[in-house]
Amino acid sequence: MRGRARGGRNDAVKQSDEGAGPAAPSRRKDARRNKETLLEAAAAVFVTSGVDAPVRDVASRAGVGLGTLYRHFPTRADLIIAVYRHQVEACAEAGPALLATAATPHSALRQWIDLFVDFLVTKHGLAAVLRSDQAGFGALHDYFLDRLLPVCAELLDSAVTAGEIRADIDALTLMRGVGNLCIGAESDPDYDARRLAGVLVDGLRRPG
Amino acid sequence: MRGRARGGRNDAVKQSDEGAGPAAPSRRKDARRNKETLLEAAAAVFVTSGVDAPVRDVASRAGVGLGTLYRHFPTRADLIIAVYRHQVEACAEAGPALLATAATPHSALRQWIDLFVDFLVTKHGLAAVLRSDQAGFGALHDYFLDRLLPVCAELLDSAVTAGEIRADIDALTLMRGVGNLCIGAESDPDYDARRLAGVLVDGLRRPG
Amino acid sequence: MRGRARGGRNDAVKQSDEGAGPAAPSRRKDARRNKETLLEAAAAVFVTSGVDAPVRDVASRAGVGLGTLYRHFPTRADLIIAVYRHQVEACAEAGPALLATAATPHSALRQWIDLFVDFLVTKHGLAAVLRSDQAGFGALHDYFLDRLLPVCAELLDSAVTAGEIRADIDALTLMRGVGNLCIGAESDPDYDARRLAGVLVDGLRRPG
Amino acid sequence: MRGRARGGRNDAVKQSDEGAGPAAPSRRKDARRNKETLLEAAAAVFVTSGVDAPVRDVASRAGVGLGTLYRHFPTRADLIIAVYRHQVEACAEAGPALLATAATPHSALRQWIDLFVDFLVTKHGLAAVLRSDQAGFGALHDYFLDRLLPVCAELLDSAVTAGEIRADIDALTLMRGVGNLCIGAESDPDYDARRLAGVLVDGLRRPG
DNA sequence: TATGAATGAGTGTTCATTCAT
DNA sequence: GATGAATGAACACTCATTCAT
Structure with missing residues (x-):
């Protein structure tokens, strides 16, 4: 584990736009697109390096910024969940x-x-x-x-x-x-x- | 900070010789003492922070230098084994x-x-x-x-x-x-x- | 300690682009600024302590974090080359x-x-x-x-x-x-x- | 170079017992013996690892303590000279x-x-x-x-x-x-x- | 006198997270 | 909203030198 987490924030995770209910998918098309790209990238990286891979690797592979990743998935856990x-x-x-x-x-x-x-x-x-x-x-x-x-x-x-x-x-x-x-x-x-x-x-x- | 660790619950780690045979325990009294101190400190730290704790914490708790720890236990594994x-x-x-x-x-x-x-x-x-x-x-x-x-x-x-x-x-x-x-x-x-x-x-x- | 190094005698290191062609200078003004600051600091430190000086000294003199230095110059050689x-x-x-x-x-x-x-x-x-x-x-x-x-x-x-x-x-x-x-x-x-x-x-x- | 020298002491080096004059060779046989052993060990180590090799390697190879080495050769330079x-x-x-x-x-x-x-x-x-x-x-x-x-x-x-x-x-x-x-x-x-x-x-x- | 244990500053490197642009 | 530059704490490890035994 990398575990240098300096401030966990374990919010509820029910409200994602993916699962069952269509709970408010992002209005912006590019944002939705980014999220999907991130999910694909994360899946690929997870296969290669495991779920502990540096978050930067995921962002980089997705071709988006780190901030974008953090916006969509404030926590590594959120990312794993979504994937x-x-x-x-x-x-x-x-x-x-x-x-x-x-x-x-x-x-x-x-x-x-x-x-x-x-x-x-x-x-x-x-x-x-x-x-x-x-x-x-x-x-x-x-x-x-x-x-x-x-x-x-x-x-x-x-x-x-x-x-x-x-x-x-x-x-x-x-x-x-x-x-x-x-x-x-x-x-x-x-x-x-x-x-x-x-x-x-x-x-x-x-x-x- | 420099005080000798009094070791919370470190039983049974007093003798540091190899398993079979008294394989050359250090001739120097202070060295032997240090090794024991380190073992006690490591045991205490392991209880608190797990066996992945920074080696420096162990040395620090034992009140000895980093080099001393490395001398006695070149590898973290060696330390754990000894403990x-x-x-x-x-x-x-x-x-x-x-x-x-x-x-x-x-x-x-x-x-x-x-x-x-x-x-x-x-x-x-x-x-x-x-x-x-x-x-x-x-x-x-x-x-x-x-x-x-x-x-x-x-x-x-x-x-x-x-x-x-x-x-x-x-x-x-x-x-x-x-x-x-x-x-x-x-x-x-x-x-x-x-x-x-x-x-x-x-x-x-x-x-x- | 944190003050911007004003660089004793660091001429001619203002532009950081590759040799031939304007190979993508950073879009961010502050990044470009930092790179220059690092180059100036490195030049100054090299004069004082030689090119083997601890990288930390360079970062410190530049008033930037270590990571920043590593970002711009992953290798000491890269830094020297750039300078x-x-x-x-x-x-x-x-x-x-x-x-x-x-x-x-x-x-x-x-x-x-x-x-x-x-x-x-x-x-x-x-x-x-x-x-x-x-x-x-x-x-x-x-x-x-x-x-x-x-x-x-x-x-x-x-x-x-x-x-x-x-x-x-x-x-x-x-x-x-x-x-x-x-x-x-x-x-x-x-x-x-x-x-x-x-x-x-x-x-x-x-x-x- | 290793160059962590924290206190050079460049004494004269003329008075060694080896060179021309028989300038007071050590009275103790074992001391003289140790010095020779150290010289041989140093020569061997220098061939392998260069004159910058850790002093400990030399002492170790000679089978003597570090202190003994330092006694005979207070400086790495003294050792090299003698060799x-x-x-x-x-x-x-x-x-x-x-x-x-x-x-x-x-x-x-x-x-x-x-x-x-x-x-x-x-x-x-x-x-x-x-x-x-x-x-x-x-x-x-x-x-x-x-x-x-x-x-x-x-x-x-x-x-x-x-x-x-x-x-x-x-x-x-x-x-x-x-x-x-x-x-x-x-x-x-x-x-x-x-x-x-x-x-x-x-x-x-x-x-x- | 010999020993070698102890010291601890010094260095390179990594990465989660923040925030100016 | 998106970007990615910047931060800097954290860590392992090395070795010249001193000094208690």
Whole structure:
């Protein structure tokens, strides 16, 4: 982590113009254009250098000024959120769907965790960001939790209710655990985060 | 500012000799004293700021010059190793002991992992250092692996041989997984790394 | 400490554009201003402490931040080049001119070497930088050679062709020799680098 | 150059126990032994890393403490002097001999300069040390001058008296010029310091 | 007398963030 | 609104020199 954050500002992040509601997209065409360019650039840079890449690299790749980047994304977390919003959204939506189609709630949970792992692992360094002590990433942390925690909780609850798994692991702990398991996975082919996550979910099963 | 650090909770770091054999402890009393002071200071700083704390902080807290620190511990990894050597050693030695006393190999593994988790969780930021891509921590990484990997492997093998657990998770993957699970645990009381590690080990059990 | 350096004797460094063509001078007035200030400060510091002076001194004297200096001149060599570009340029252009006006090629060479010596001697420590084994000065070394070597070579060739001088000294050797002769000349009034260089060029004459 | 010298102390260096007179060799056998060991170590280190090598390297190679080195050679210059005293001596003695045997004084001078160049070039970095502005090398500078300058002056004078060469270059200037010509020669096979020095001496010849 | 531990100023370099233009 | 120049704290690391042991 670079973590020289000298003043986090973890605003709410619900009001973006991208997600569900069309919450006031910028009136200026060029501004909207810039935002998209930035998102593409950030995505590219994140692939190459991870989500900890210097912000300047992103601005530079997008061909816009640093100030512009900061205007659109006051925080690195805001940028990461925006870049991965769609995929997070898809992951969130997959929860209920899996619950409806899978053989059992535990199976649904397992498949959903796979999705989650895939998402994290393919995003260089993103997993590390679920760590709570990370300064300046509050917004990102909140966003992840707000969106995915309920989904995970529902899957978990269903499995508990079905008597498939133990009840003493809450969704937050599970998600953070899986998140942690994914750290460093992208850079080491010998480390199989997905399998480990599977083992972890297996471990939730009732002993009996 | 120059006062000798009285060290908040630095137990068990008094003797600085190598693991086996009294490999040439410094002949000079003051040097030995300084090394101890540094170890205490480092332990204290690590508790406060994690193992990534600036080396200067450690030197400063120990009341010695930067050069002195570098003399005794050319690398940050060397410092960390020295600080935690005893505990790592204890953890390593506990492996065979548990194997001998526990009801089953899997039980031994479970208890050993608990030990390992406790060690990592109480050391602010140390867990993160098991990540392989961390530059400049080669010595530390190697030390951990050299010392603990065989222990873990033995426990794992025993459990596999006993038919208790699946065979497709190797010791390195397991250790890295557990290590990852511990990241950030010390700063968040709601995140129960120990329990998660337990779940993970449970997940190793044969499905049947 | 923060006051704008008023620059003791820094003439002729006002325009910072590339050699040929007005290669994109910064659009921002303050940036341009800063670059000039840095050039003046660097020139002043070079006079005082030589071209090996800490970069921090230059930034400090210019009253700008370290980052600003690094932005404009990523390498110390870049800074030196910028400071002396004009004079190097003048020296380079003088070669053909002298060849056209001097009585003989050897005379032209001699006068050109005088120019070269004057340039080096007035720049504290610059001569030492022609040494090839100097790490990190590649850019500077290349610049000098790219610009002045062909000029020297032409003068040399002309004199050889005219039968005035021996042919076994190549331009690079001569330039490095003269460069070396100039080392330390600025700080010792009793050491006459110019005269020595003259003797050297005299020594090139055909024995006959 | 390293040049962090924070307190030069250019004492006289005549009184060493090595040179001509047996000026009070140390009474203690082990001390004498240490001095020799240090000389050998220094010679070896100088070949490898040049005369600017960290003093600690020399002490370490000699297997003695730093303090011992400092006791015997309070200054780096003292060490260099001691290491090369014999060869300097030989060079000094060669002057009159050459004058007696060579065809002409100029020829003697030329041969002597060859000797001098050979000495400097084979000593990694030693040539650079003749520069006058080098802090902390006063003793070395003085020694060289005291011993070799008269020799060079005599050769020069003889040639002047014989009408062979111009009279406006004094011995000091010539020696420093040759010394400078040798800088960097050992590390670049393409740079022929010896030939250049020959050209320089040739250039001293009377124009007529 | 020998040792080598300790000192700490000095240097290059990076980057998040602000704000004048 | 957009730009990107400027800031400067932060950090690791080196080594000449001193002096307690």
